[in-house]
Amino acid sequence: xxxxxxxxxxxxxxxxxxxxxxxxxxxxxxxxxxxxxxxxxxxxxxxxxxxxxxxxxxxxxxxxxxxxxxxxxxxxxxxxxxxxxxxxxxxxxxxxxxxxxxxxxxxxxxxxxxxxxxxxxxxxxxxxxxxxxxxxxxxxxxxxxxxxxxxxxxxxxxxxxxxxxxxxxxxxxxxxxxxxxxxxxxxxxxxxxxxxxxxxxxxxxxxxxxxxxxxxxxxxxxxxxxxxxxxxxxxxxxxxxxxxxxxxxxxxxxxxxxxxxxxxxxxxxxxxxxxxxxxxxxxxxxxxxxxxxxxxxxxxxxxxxxxxxxxxxxxxxxxxxxxxxxxxxxxxx
Ligand SMILES: [Zn+2]
Numbered sequence: 001x002x003x004x005x006x007x008x009x010x011x012x013x014x015x016x017x018x019x020x021x022x023x024x025x026x027x028x029x030x031x032x033x034x035x036x037x038x039x040x041x042x043x044x045x046x047x048x049x050x051x052x053x054x055x056x057x058x059x060x061x062x063x064x065x066x067x068x069x070x071x072x073x074x075x076x077x078x079x080x081x082x083x084x085x086x087x088x089x090x091x092x093x094x095x096x097x098x099x100x101x102x103x104x105x106x107x108x109x110x111x112x113x114x115x116x117x118x119x120x121x122x123x124x125x126x127x128x129x130x131x132x133x134x135x136x137x138x139x140x141x142x143x144x145x146x147x148x149x150x151x152x153x154x155x156x157x158x159x160x161x162x163x164x165x166x167x168x169x170x171x172x173x174x175x176x177x178x179x180x181x182x183x184x185x186x187x188x189x190x191x192x193x194x195x196x197x198x199x200x201x202x203x204x205x206x207x208x209x210x211x212x213x214x215x216x217x218x219x220x221x222x223x224x225x226x227x228x229x230x231x232x233x234x235x236x237x238x239x240x241x242x243x244x245x246x247x248x249x250x251x252x253x254x255x256x257x258x259x260x261x262x263x264x265x266x267x268x269x270x271x272x273x274x275x276x277x278x279x280x281x282x283x284x285x286x287x288x289x290x291x292x293x294x295x296x297x298x299x300x301x302x303x304x305x306x307x308x309x310x311x312x313x314x315x316x317x318x319x320x321x322x323x324x325x326x327x328x329x330x331x332x333x
Pocket of ligand 1: 102103104105106107108109110116117118119
């Protein structure tokens with residue numbers, strides 16, 4: 001699975017900036033030191049000349065072993081002299097050398113032919129930002145999903161405790177993530193507000209982004225606003241908006257939050273159908289969060305949308321009482 005080429009372009013440009021900044025920093029440091037310690041300038045020059053000599057000797061061929069050895073000894077002495085001068089004048093010994101943000105790849109982003117860890121971290125962080133979830137992703141993950149917030153008392157309506165029921169939903173979500181490339185089912189989370197639908201969607205997003213999938217999170221309200229703005233060209237930056245809307249169709253996972261709360265029109269209904277249908281045809285998966293039941297769904301949108309959803313989404317019913325309220329009450333205790 002590969003991230004968008006655009007992310008790589010952005011990161012390559014960042015490394016170029018870092019390297020340019022490193023060069024500027026080095027030049028400034030050297031200038032400062034040489035101004036304060038002129039002797040260091042002479043020693044540094046001698047070291048440079050020796051380096052040049054070594055290079056020439058190596059090129060000349062023949063038996064150069066002894067000459068190289070002598071020059072190396074001289075070089076070592078000069079380096080010690082330079083270090084001593086720096087320390088005497090209150091500088092670090094690497095004051096005249098290149099400094100890197102990542103010593104492992106020397107700010108190139110690669111170690112041998114492999115991407116450096118710092119590069120991989122940048123990729124994930126950028127993909128987080130792209131998903132619109134970067135702030136939530138900081139502290140929401142499967143690890144912090146707390147089943148104990150759900151009651152373990154058996155629900156009369158469902159014949160199971162919310163906690164036990166949610167354990168099943170959690171496992172389904174984990175399975176969804178682990179089999180993301182293989183499954184063709186999307187997910188629909190439905191139930192009252194405050195039962196963890198958005199939280200679990202974020203957990204899914206986080207794991208998939210780490211695996212290199214492109215994930216976009218949008219509220220239904222925001223999605224429909226974008227679609228209308230695009231249709232009526234109510235935007236200062238048409239290309240940017242078009243790019244964002246295209247992503248709704250092409251990203252590996254679209255999370256459509258709070259569907260049903262927005263004001264829908266014939267146009268938005270048609271647009272919703274188009275997005276869901278296009279994604280289904282191209283094998284892309286979607287997670288929908290909604291407070292609506294299937295019947296309400298059919299009523300609000302159209303039978304066409306509802307039947308598309310019933311056929312291709314695994315419907316997971318969130319039950320229990322508002323865990324956000326319970327959590328805030330517990331926090332007060
Ligand atoms: Zn690195």
